[in-house]
Amino acid sequence: MKIDYKKTGRRILRTILGISLLILGAYVFLYFRQERFFFNPKLLDKAYEYKFEQPFEEINIKVAEKIELNALLFKTRTASKGVILYFHGNAGAIHDWGKRASLYTDNQYDILFVDYRGYGKSDGFYSEEKQLYNDAQEVYNYVKTRYDESRIIVLGFSLGTGFAAYTAAKNNPKLLILEAPYYSWNTFIASIAPVPQMLINYEIPSYQFLSEVSCPVYIFHGSRDFLISPEENSKKLKALYPDKIHHIMIEGAGHNGIYITKQYYDILKNILAAPLTTALKETTSFED
Template structure:
């Protein structure tokens, strides 16, 4: 057998082995869950919080927290990123309760106290179940969907098949396939990836206002992904760059909190475009 053919066979064999390993162990690469004991007590300073557990049709338990405020204007369903558990993510609820919105946070399957076999479809079903529970008590016109990083795709999917007040995306990806493709450009990820998460496809069907917040120095999910998402429904979408913000530190920027407050409190200025120069074209003469 020629040396070049022998080498080619070995390269192909290694490629196949890597592909198989990637397919079966991608959950370990994509998710960084923190597991919590059943008797763990959630405690947050100056926050009123209630824990709950929901059982799904396939027997999984979805654990969540309800952060409460006095005379709420509505409720925010906060869908977190791919690491840790709501134990730590719960600290961000204050950004919404201070604006008089209750907050619901849940742990995905395998995170925190939540149980069940994890898959893209299973998580989507779980979150729709949670959303249905919320809208049994709160009209949809008072529900805000907030998706952070990994949660941005799930939040977009929920918004595409429901009628929330608005959708806020924090450091969203165009698709999870595009994010992972940056690190493994030679792998057949369109076939292997169990979590393609096509945010851009789901966004086409969102009817509510869309607000996208993204750090310009995000190394994990580039800012340009939000630019592309904002172009899908440009007349229904607002894009807010956090200049210098990275993927995990946007909450340390005053501009982030100013923008988030303006969005939630709906303090954006409504301009009568008929009185502006929107229809004027530049002359080159």
Template sequence: MPNFLIYIAIILPAVLIGLGIALYIFQERLIFYPEKLSDKCQFKFDVPFSELTYTTEDGEKLNALLFEVENSKGVIYYHHGNAGNLELWGTKAIDFTSRGYDVLMYDYRGFGKSTGKIKNEKMLYNDAVMIYKKLLHDYAEKNIIIFGISLGTGIATKLAHENNPQLLILETPYYNFYDVSKFHYPYLPNSILLHYQFKNDKLLPELSQPIYLFHGTEDKTVPYNSSLRLEKLSENIKLFTIENGSHNDLNTFHYYHEKMDEILD
């Protein structure tokens, strides 16, 4: 066997093993890209809002924003993606306040002004449930709409599965988290290494309320095929395809707003 083939036979498995170990130990760093904010940071948006703080069972502080409108139809409980913070995501609130809904969005642990670190999927879900229970003090459950985008679709789906909101809206959802991890890291044994599951494909068919999906055909982060497959799982699931839409620009398309008008009318 030529020397270079011997080197490849030795080096390639070593590289894959090293990547696997890194994925297992440091996967939170590969999944979440939080941007911290100073506690003194003052948010500025074009619609009225108030800043809230929720305390978790283990004493961490979750920063949240509540955008309120007059004669609200209900509230959109918003779960954002895996990067940034409320300074960015807060700009999305107008997509819902303009349609007569309050919006409650929060930063995950370690994002923005929120304290702590994300350690597992259960922690993310427990935090979401804690805030949901707080919302029930101010809104009837029939007036709560759960919204998730990208990473947040897994949290939103689990939350809707365990509760009874009016409906569920998912933007750029993955089939499940293993599926999207294989898309980005196809040569690693993700089924063994991955701590996070977010089984949208298992939970969505068990929901009785309407489920609406938005996905762009040019999404390079979560492939469009993910939503095509999810739509086939239940008659309650309706997919709105944004032609030429990518991962972060769907609300720049007229069709997106046309369909949001239909859903939220």
């Protein structure tokens, strides 16, 4: 049988062209709609009633014209040592994140969980990076109206670590705690998806923010975190600022399992229970 090489070549060319157009279309779609991929919120009706076993206060914090972020403030049952401002990960909403409040209130700290735009009962949605920073600062400003800044701890998990690092860089909290942080958001996304870094609109350069942070920094990272690699992210941050960052590997923990480990609980208890200088000294033995 005689093979028509010209016809076969045209067929192959059309196939390659079709695949190329599909990839290009996907890149264009991602470029203009990437927020839908980066943020994975759980939406709640405005009439939704939160239910927890410990005392809490529901708050709406104005961050822009016609934009309020919904937040929950959990109070310790004893005399409060201060407050933890918690920036959560990219999924869910504070009706779930609030379930871990007792981990912190049991250590005599109030804790404020805040939902980002488009999450839970919060208004709006993000369309540019500067809105993230604006909201983080406005929330921090609100916290300062209720607590002395020397009693504020900023904590971020996963997506929230970039916001937490920014907030600590632009203000003067007592302490910054980062759980499963990324070096920068755009390099992290490019490392896990076949997306050119130039197409990612959100940089969120944690490594730059940390250069401006004046308070002590604790980083917790699971040794089995296969989403945000500790080697490519938190360990690189530690290497940049070895005298500023206390880096603790949580053995056997995955991306979402840090806070349920005894190792994390014990170290966190030391940090929150002891005077800051003592906590820093006692924690050095846990560093990676």
